[in-house]
Amino acid sequence: MLKLIIGNKAYSSWSLRGWLAVKQSGLTFEEITVPMFDEEWERRREGQEFAPSGGKVPILWDDKAVIWDSLAIVEWLADKTDRDRFWPKDEVARGMARSMAAEMHSSYENLRRECPMHLRKRFPPRELSENVRAELVRIFELWAQARARHGGGGPYLFGTFGAVDIMFAPVVMRFVTYSIPVPRFAAAYMDAMLAHPWLQEWLEAAQEEPWVIEKYEEAAAAQ
Known part of the structure; x- marks a missing residue:
């Protein structure tokens, strides 16, 4: 089992x-939540479970194989199961989807820093930096292009739910948490994402967590 x-x-x-x-992926897996920065976190970081990742999460163990980067986990599972579960079948759409996923993986540092993910809070609209506003424009451009060119088969960026939606899921959450205004087409996409049963499951679990990390609370509230 994974x-x-x-x-x-x-x-x-x-x-x-x-x-x-x-x-x-549809595969059975054991889920282990390790509260960040508490005693158990520090203890596990010193052990073999965390060693390959340098103490970062998520980490996927598949027998003796260890995969510790979110995009690498997507690719590992796509190879292990069916790539069509994750990427569009059409070659042109697949090229765009890969590029968008990679850009999300490596970009938007200002949005990440100024709007850290926090699923138990809702903040009123705030003044965002010029750098964040530029990143938002880029995200909306990509979403619009994906929906217009390849989104006819369903409500997600490339029609059906896949790797690109997985990569952008935390961005959707940030837009909600910080009450960021979005274009109408983006709101429709976000509604589809928020209604997805897996995101509902994650959100419900987040509300029930007993742990509070003060530095994240302060960072989110201070922006």
């Missing part, structure tokens, strides 16, 4: 991606 180690569901955006990827 074993997925994740951090707090309320705060860990990368854990959300890894968890959604395993759910999308």
Whole structure:
């Protein structure tokens, strides 16, 4: 059985991606939540479970194989199951989807920093920096292009739920948490994402978590 180690569901955006990827694979897995930065976290970081990742989550153990990056987890599971579960069948759409997933994986540092993921809070609209506003424009452009060119088969970016939606799921959550205004087409996409049963499951679990990490609370409230 696969074993997925994740951090707090309320705060860990990368854990959300890894968890959604395993759910999308359809494979049975053991889920282990390790509260970030507490005693258990520090203890596990010193052991073999965390060693390959350098102490970061998510970490997927598949027998002796260890995969510790969210996009790598997507690719591992796509190879292990069926790539069509994760990526569009059409070659042109697949190229765009791969590019969008990779850009999400490596970009938007300002949005990440100024709007850290926090699933137990809702903040009123706030003044965002010019850098964040530029990143929002880019995200909406990508979403619009994907929906217009390849989204005819369903409500998600490329029609059916897949790897790109997995990668952008924490962005959807940030838009909700910080009451960020979005275009109408983006709101429709976000509604579809928020209604997805897996995201509903994750959100419900996040509300029930007993752990509070003060530095994340302060960072979210201070922006």
